[in-house]
Amino acid sequence: MTKIAPPVKKNQTIEVTFEDITHEGDGVGKINGYPLFVPYGLPGESAKVKVIKVKKNFGFGRLIETTNESEHRVDPPCNVYYKCGGCQLQHMSYDMQLNMKRNQVYNSLRKIGHIENIPVQPTIGMNDPWRYRNKVQIPVGSKNGELITGFYRKRSHDIIDDMERCIITDEVNDRMVDEVREIANRLGIEAYDEQNHRGILRHIMVRSGHVTKQTMIVLITRTEKVPQLNALIGELTETYPHIKSIVQNINNDRTNVILGKKTKVLWGDEYIYDEIGDIKFAISAKSFYQVNPTQTKKLYDKALEYADLSGNETVIDAYCGIGTISLFLAQKAKKVYGVEIVPEAISDAKENAKLNQIENAEFFVGQAEKVMPWWQAQGLMPDVIVVDPPRKGCDEALLHAMVEMKPKRIVYVSCNPSTLARDLRVLEDGGYETKEVQPVDMFPQTTHVECVALIELK
Template sequence: MIKKNDLFEAEITAMTAEGSGICRADGMAVFVPGTAVGDRCVVRVVKVLKKYAFGRLEELLTPSLDRTTPDCPIAGPCGGCVYRHITYEAELKIKTQRVRDALERIGGFENIPMEPILGAPSRTRYRNKCQLPIGLSKNGEMQMGFYAVNSHRIIDTHTCLLQPEVFDRAAEAFRAWQKLSGESIYDEAAHSGVLRHLYMRCGEKSGEVLVCIVANGAKLHGEDLLVKMLREAVPEITGIVVNINHERTNVVLGRELRTLWGKPTIRDTLCRLEFEISPHAFYQVNRTQAEALYNKAAEYAGLTGAETLLDLYCGTGTIGLSMASRAKKLIGAEIIPSAVENARKNAAHNHVTNAEFLCGDAKDAARILYERGERPDVIVIDPPRKGCDAAVITTIAAMRPTRVVYVSCDPATLARDLKQFTAEDYNIEAVTPVDMFPGTAHVETVAVLSRKSASKSFIPVSISPKDMGLSEEKDQPTYANICDYVQKTHGMKVSSLYVAQMKAECGLETQADRSGDKKQPKCPPEKREAILDAFRHFGMID
């Protein structure tokens, strides 16, 4: 059995989801950062657990054909990038395989209809947002950069190949100002000092730049000097703000903003729409690849202009709004109130008049929409890394959309959720990985599902009373006739109570007060659809 500090020779045969190479020693998997598939190397064991171990590359004996010279001197200790030592072609293969493996191993799928990964036009300078933690070095000087892997130890960084060059200029001007002003540095252990983070955003298309200083205080020493030095170093700058964060927390931004100069937002264009972006607003950090992702999602949605589109987990509305012109109606739902407000403002700013945005988590929003009778033709979901709640998927399936477009930032939770969708009468039609974050371990995926059996959906039909075996004089929307129609057309029995509930929901009559009957059953989804079909048949609703 291997133990800590053992040395062994091995070949790297695969990669983990986090970007480490995998080899074996004494039958145990060993994960080795900074390696590539095909490397023959000497590995030192640094940690042994029950079923696997972690190693460190000690000597590269025979390099993989995928290897290339890293273009960043701190790629290893920084930990933000894990693939700068291999070619981009190799990186895309790894990310494609990661998605496929998750779908096969977690989802249990075979013969997955996977399209080629959408690679980025550039591996460098693509991020439009940067947040640099600030701390003190051992000699008492300010350091600013990125946290080392699995720690809060700052790797002092003067340039990052993922960030635009304008951020480097702004950061150097900020460093120079701190030396001149003597403003104190935040100590997270003591919760003292002022400067916590330097936060920057830029518009790829607009060229606008916003610099935000996150501070454990409302005022900075030498604010006028800071504005002067930043504006001289960065002529593109359009706003300088202070974000006040007094909390003992790892959350970067506090709630309050104070503008030192210019405006507290930037503009940018995405999918022909213009967005106003504040420090708090969500906006995809790789705008070019976001357009590729949204265009693929729109292709999968297959909108013709006649559909109701539901955008769950809509954030500030970017995905839904990018498709709104192709839909009859857009409904967005998001749990964060400020994001919903931003979505509404974005819709108004872009003259989108067919959009409605609700505030609530996906489960509650889907239930509310279901209960008010909304039946979206297409549903787009872009959940957080943890994926969808099972109840959300069940409610989506009960709405019976023709297509579901799933945008995912985690292949594992995507695979888990797609497995539930297929159990809820949906088929996977296509899957496309998208490389939103070149150099890093992350990969986005967009998948489209379609309902398996249209025969199980209840399509409005026009059947005469004679066809139904009813006399013309009985063709009235009485409770008895509605129940009779449902049984003969859909093969199920419904009660007058359910009919009354549906009449009340459709505004056809006021349901009797049954508030004292706490055990009153609710009309099941399948019977609900059948009763609505009966209402259409009798001309009670459109």
């Protein structure tokens, strides 16, 4: 059989018209049916492209210049957008971003789940899709003897030292990173050197309460002993009254993982507090807490609407984390059972229930796929099950446990349309029907999309 060579060669410069966009935000152009994926290309545009990689069935290109621009192309407001890679869609109008995310969900359901004719609602966006992140963790390095902070360049561990601001991060957090760096620099605290595993300050993490405006600073260090630490703490706390907590996390491992195992409070409280709707949350250095509280409220309101609670229902919240959804559900349900594999998250969930004086929510440590069949054997029959799994989706055993329990409704909160589609297929084959899916833009300017699906027993 004759091998057909790709119609393009590496390093060739060609004219391409983009027909589509991938879920990673790359433009898709075709040359005699051969797809070429090009970052920053938008559908409908024509452009000069340099071919940089050729595979048997597809290739990759680099955008040289657009010869016919899309009306949806905008100038990215970030000064390091093309170096950084933290955001992928700043060159695209916000309307187009929301549309792209809806299409991504719709196409995943069709192609992966083979589920047709489901209403996928327009993506719920933000009025102001900037400055939304309530948590930032920034690497620290050094250049010409001075401390520098900035995100890594795409596919590298080189710090972008001319990064002025991160415009999807809360302004207070941005300013706090600058302050910690400048004070530490003045006091002679060394940056961590990844190559030689020397030095001290690895990362600066800042968390802030969207409603309460309380701030926590976490210094991630290689060593427990840090010279001039008291001077650093003194200067920060005297200048900024909104700082409620300064924490040290010690990570002595040669690793890309940011946080180490040991954490200690250096000044102030172990927690800062924030609110979503009328629920209050205690947030520690290691707590999982949604980074965009404005959109989290919209997501959870939709999950509550789909759960359709009257006050008499028993609800299971699998993958309950620190109890965020559970506590919303508990306001409307008779009883909520939350289960989560991370023990620290469950102790946070219990604290949060106490904080809000919610007594009809119970939390258990364990794998949902093992705990739920045991609950079923004890005679627990939920009316509604809510799942909010990690990116890899639900464990298959959990899906089968849900089908066995036969709740009237399942509400699936997803951060990955592909695994959502795969899991919906299993539930549909088990006698359920997907009624509606609502995408929510939790991470504007990036390709990530969250959504919530309503699934009912046929």
